[in-house]
Amino acid sequence: MNRRSFIKKLLAGSLAFFGISGGTYYYARNVEPALLTVHKETIQSKKIPSSFDGFKIIQFSDTHIGFHYTLDQFQELVKKINALEPDLIVFTGDLVDKPNQYNWNPRLTNLLSSLHAPKGKFWIYGNHDHGGYGTEIVKEVMGQANFQLLKNSHHTIEQQVDRILIAGIDDVMLGQPNLSKTLENTNPDLFTILLAHEPDIADKSMEFPVDVQLSGHSHGGQVRLPFVGHLYTPLYAEKYVEGKYRFESSNLDLYVSRGIGTTRLPYRFLCKPEITLFTLKTQ
Template sequence: MSNARNHVTPRSFTRRKFLALAATAGVAAIAIDSALLEPNRPRVVRRDVPLRRWPEPLDGFKIAVLSDFHYDHRFSVHPIHAAVKMVNELNPDLIALAGDFVSIPIFDDDQRRAALAAEPCARLLHQMQAPHGSWAVMGNHDYYTNPAHVTAALQAEGIRVLANESVPIETNSVRFWLAGVNDVTGGSADLGKTLHGTPADEVTVLLAHEPDFVDEASRFPVDLQLSGHSHGGQVRIPFIGPLYLPPLARKYPWGMYRVGALSLYTNPGLGTVGPPFRWNCPPEITLLTLRHAPASS
C-alpha cells in the first residue's frame, strides 16, 4: 500500500508542479545567459546619422563607437577580445572610445592596482585599426582611479586622449573637428575651452563620457555627441526597463537622440560594473555612418 501511495502517475504531475519546474528552468536559463553568454557576445549596431552641416565629400564616413570597457582579466577581457576582431572587419574610418577603461575598486581602496588594468586594456584596443586612428576621453572610473596613468597607457599604444581639446580630421580636402571633454563628474569638463579656436561654421563631433552632458553641449555649435556611461542599464527587465542607471545617464541612456540641432548616440558599453551580468542588454559596437543631409530634410 505504501508503494502505491508513492507511485507517480501522470495525474500526480499537476499543473502547479509543471509551472514550478518551468519557472526554475527559466531562472536557471536567465542566470546562465546573463552571466556566461550575453556579456561575452558583442553585437554590431549600424546607424546612418544625417547631419545638415556634414560635408558632402565626407558622405559615408564611418565611426566605430565603443565605451565602458572596465578591463579585468576574468570577465570583460572576453568581449573586448571579440570586439577588436569585429571592429577591424567593419573597416571604420575612425574609432571613438568613450571612456571607462578601468574600474573603481569596490571592495578595497587600491586605486593604484585598479589603474594597472589600463595597460592590458590599451594593448588590446591598439589592435583595432582605422585610417584616422583611435581617439578617447576619460570616464568617471578613469578619473576617480588615476586619469594620468590611464591616459599615459592609452597614448603609449597610439590612442590619442582628448582632454578639453579639439583636433581637425582632414580627408578628401575637407575637414571636421573631433572634440573631447574631460569627465563631467570630475568637474573639469570645459566645452568653451574645448571649442576655443574651432570655427563655428565647421562640423564638430564631440566625445563626452556622460550622455546627459548633451543638454550643455546643445548650447554650442556641436553637431554630434558620442557617449557611454550608462551600460544601457546592464540588466533590462521587459516592460520595466533598466534596473539602474547612473547619474548623468538617466535622460539619454541608450541609442540615438535629437537634442535641439544636436544628434546624440549613447553606446551601452562592452564591460560590466559590479556583478558581471548583462541581460536583455548585450555589449555593443556601434558603427555610425555620417551622411550629408540636405538643408530641406
Template structure:
C-alpha cells in the same frame, strides 16, 4: 557613504531581502501542501530558510566589506551576481503573489459584507497559481545565469546612418567605430575580449573613438589587454576621452601623490594603446581639402565629476564648422552640449551601460536606467543635433549582461 548611512542601508537591505524571502515562501509553502509527510514539509521549509536566509546575510556582509574597502573586488562581484539574480527572480514571483493577494482581499471583503464577520473565512492561496508564479520566475533566473556566463561576451554591432544638411561633401559616407566603457578590471577572459576587438576591427571604419571608462579603478588594469586593443587602427586616427572611473575616485589611495601617479600612468596607457587622448581640446580631421572638428572633454556628468570644460575644448572652433563631441556622460548633452550656441552636430557618449539589464525588442525598449537617464542607449535628436549613447563594451559591479548586450557602434555620416 558615512557610517550612519552605511548602517541604514545595510539594515534596509536585510529587511528588504527578508521580506522577499518571506513572500516567496508563501508560494513555496503552498506548492508543498501536497506533500503527505509533515516531517518532510518541515525539513524542506528549513532548507528554504537556511539557503535564502543565508544568502541574505552573505549579501549584507559583502556590502559591509565593500563599504569598508571602498571598492568592488572580483569576489564582491560574484556575490552581487547571486544577489541580483535572486532578487529579480523573487520580484517576478512576488508580482503574481501580490496580484493574488489583492484578489483574495477583495473576495474576503465582499464575503464580509454579504455574510457577516462570523461566517467569513479568508480565501486560501491557489496552488496552481503559485506553481505558475514559480515557473515564470524561472525565466529571469535562467536569463541572469546566461547573462553572467555568456551574455557579457555577446558583442553586438549597432549601426546608425545619420543625415546632416551641412556635412562637408568629402565626409559623405564617412564611418566611425565607437567603443565605450571597457572597464578592463572586470575582464578575466582575454579570449572573449579579443573576440570583441576583432569584431570592431572588422568594421574597417574611417575613424575610431573610445568614449571613456577604460578601467574600474587603477591604470594597471588595462595592462594585460594593451596588445589586444592597440590592434585597432583607423585611417583618420584613434581618439579617446576620460570617463568618471578613470580618475581613480572610487578606490582608497595611500596618499594624494599615489592617486596622481596613477592618473599619469593612465594617460601613458592611452599612448601605448595608440589613442590620442583629448583632454578638453579639439582636433581637425581633414579629408580631400575639407574638414570636420572632433572635440573631446573630460568627464562631465550630472551627479558625477563635472571636470569637462566645453568652452576650453572649443576655443578657436568656428560656429560653421561641422563638430563631433566625445563626452562620456550623456547628461552632458542634456544639460549643456545640445544648447551650445556653436552647434555641435553629433555627441558620442557611453557611461550608462544600459544598466546591463533590460529589454530591447522592436516593440519594447526598457531598462531601469531610464529613470535616471532619459537618453540611455542608442540615437536621439534635438533640433538637428544628435546624441548617440553606446551601451558599453565591458561591465562593472554586476558581472553580466541581461538583454542589453555589449556594443560596438558604427556611425555613418551622410549628406542629406
C-alpha cells in the same frame, strides 16, 4: 553612489529578476554579457562635406577590463572593430574597472595599438579612468597605443580639402569638463562631433555648436525587464540611457552606447553589449 547604496537600490529589482529561474540567472551572468553586437547608425547632415560621404566611425565604450571582462575578450573585440575597417575610432571612457588595482599588462597596450583607423584614434576620460588614482596610468597606456586624448580640446579631421571637427570633454563626475574651452576658436560651420562620457551633459551641449554627441556610461541599464525597462543607471545617465535622442530645438543628436563590459554587478539582461558603427552621409 557608493557600492552599498547601489546594491541596496537595485536589490528589489534584482531579486525579482533572478527569481524568475535559474536559467535566466545563468543567461544573464554567462551568456548575454558575451553577445557583442554591432549597432549601425547613419548620420545625415547638410554640414557633412561630400568627401566625408560614407566616412565610417567606430565608437566603443565602457570595457571595464578586469571586472569579468578579460583581455581574451578584448582581443576578439579588436578583431571585430578592425574587420569593419573604420576611418576613425573613438573610445568614450572607462577602460578598466579599477585602475589602481588592475594588474596592468603590456598585452593591453599592444591590443589597443593594433586597432587601425587611418584618420586617427581618439579617447576621453570616464569616471572609472579618473577613479582610484588611475588618471595618469590610463593616459600613459592610451598614449602608448597612439590614441589621442581629447580633454576639453578638439581636433580637425581633414579629407581632401574638407574638414570636420571632433571634440571631447573631461569626465563630468570626477574631472573638470569645460565646453567653452573645448570649442574655443572653432568654426561653427564645421560638422562637429563631441565625445562626452556622461550622456546627460547633452542638456548643456545643445547650447553649443555641436551636431552629434557620443556618450556611454549608462551601460543601457545593464539589466532591463519587460514592461519595466532599466532598473538603474548611474548619475548623469538618468535622462538619456541608450540609443538615439534628437533635440529639435538645437539640432543636436545624442547617441548613447550600451557599452561592452559590466560594472558593480556582472549581469546583462535584455541589454546586449555593443559597439556602434556610424556612417556619415551628406544630405
